[in-house]
Amino acid sequence: MASIDIQSIRKSFGTFPVLHGVDLAIRDGEFIVLVGPSGCGKSTLLRMIAGLEDVTAGEIRIDGKRVNDLAPKDRDIAMVFQSYALYPHMSVADNMSYSLRLRRAAREKIVSAVGGAAAKLGLEPLLERRPRALSGGQRQRVAMGRAIVRQPKAFLFDEPLSNLDARLREQMRAEIKKLHGDLRATSIYVTHDQIEAMTLADRIVAMHAGVVQQVGTPLDLYDRPANLFVAGFIGSPGMNFFEGRYAASGGEAALHLSNGTILPLGRRDGIAAGAPTTLGIRPEHVVLDPRGALEARVDLIEPTGFGIIMHVTIHDVPLKIFTLDRAMLDPGPAVRVDLPQERLHLFDGEGKRLD
């Protein structure tokens, strides 16, 4: 196991820059999730750590040792690919033992390592099969087995669950978490699925357009998103935003929307009057209250079984509400809502969090 240090890493494909200086210190045994929309550079960063992409500038250290110019085979890391990348002409056992055979490990060691990994993942009855005779979930497990057989310094996962159906994904997610609990191996996991990020990570690295937006625990990102991107990306359904200008009169601050609506904000210091400001509130934090301050027109009701997503409009501004109240399945043409002060997020003109 090892720590991984990433210092001002840059990457360009030709003249096209995809990573603009990424810094990240990953502690020994930590589970880090890189999350972001497609094209944000998260997979590229992972492949650079694996040694599959050259580093344009900056430094990567594994266990304190600079690995920029080391071939993938000399970095002692294991990787699980989105496509699983199982060797189709080898049996499951041979797939799992390939790395040990390349290192000319002793026969007994190979047998016990493969046996141990197979037992952990429930692959014992499948060891003699070829990959094409396996289901998607089984292939995924073999790919994991191939990674853990070798006890590498770190595990890299490149969207390992995105080819599975929802039920299986949920199951494998729990298994990966359990496995990490057992092995305590340093892991870097790339996904665009925020549920995977929230459930698996010790720390999440949210990325957008080749720049790290925020690094923190899952609850950090949920409770105190550093900017508009993170606020909108984490959480489902996504956060509601209102754009307007900040205004303070007396002890009360408010947000003036362009259509003339005034949303009260409570006391907020350090914001210049008239500054462009965005207010955010999560759908699950909007309170439905017959005595609420705002009237909302109901546009659409989406029952999810667990709760209800309501699409409403407040003075022509769309808003989503998540509620567990079954009475809202038939709410009538309009409801009254409140936006609780303590649940509001404020962002400045550049999209950075204000507090």
Add this chain to the structure above:
Amino acid sequence: MRTSKLLLTVAHRFAILAYIVVALFPLFWLLKVSVTPNDLLYSEGVRMWPSRATFEHYTFVIAHSAFPTFFKNSLIVAGSTAVAVTILASLAGYALSRFRFRAKYWIVALMLITQMFPLVMLVAPIFKMLSPLGLTNSLTGLVIVYTAFNVPFATFLMQSFFDGIPKDLEEAAMIDGATQFVAFRQIILPLTLPGIAATLGFVFTAAWSELLFALMLISGNDAATFPVGLLTFVSKFSVDFGQMMAAGILALIPACLFFLLIQRYLVQGLTAGAVKG
């Protein structure tokens, strides 16, 4: 519904049958003439099978002509060419498929250009080049020329097979501890067997039936290949059709055997199950 489906199947089978008949009829005619005795060849008119069949042409060709030598020469030339081209084309095709390097575009363009000239234009210069090297009238010379002419196309063929194999596989192997060459040899090459078989077959048949260069570069029977040898049955005053056809049938045998040998790989989809499918 049921009958229309049946009709479609029948029509389909008939279409295939018609195609097979047209495609194989020349071969049947080859066989028919090869077993027709000389005295019946012109006397019976056009009929599907002679009233009396004989193997005398075959015995003559095998026992009393230089044909076994032609045969051996052709086997050596076609076999060596197929192996040499496939090795070169595998390596070159892999490089074109996987590596980014300077002048790649120009190399591909150059290889395409070599395919654009009619061979006839090149016979004289090639003879001029090979002659001082002592490579005319030699099987080695033929192998070199055939290899040079077949490598470009075979390279493109192999490249397309490599392109079809996911890059993830060799990246996984490299992370598992393989160098790029080991990954190529142990992971990629076994998966390209259908492609290798196709390339081998293609080059073998091309070299097996090549006439122009064999005719121009080889004089005398010792180093002649079978297409050149066939011409020895044409004399100034007559053509010995029976023996020529018998030799033709015999020449088909190695090509057929070769394809029987590789057809398993030609149809096998080895990559199934490699990645999500």
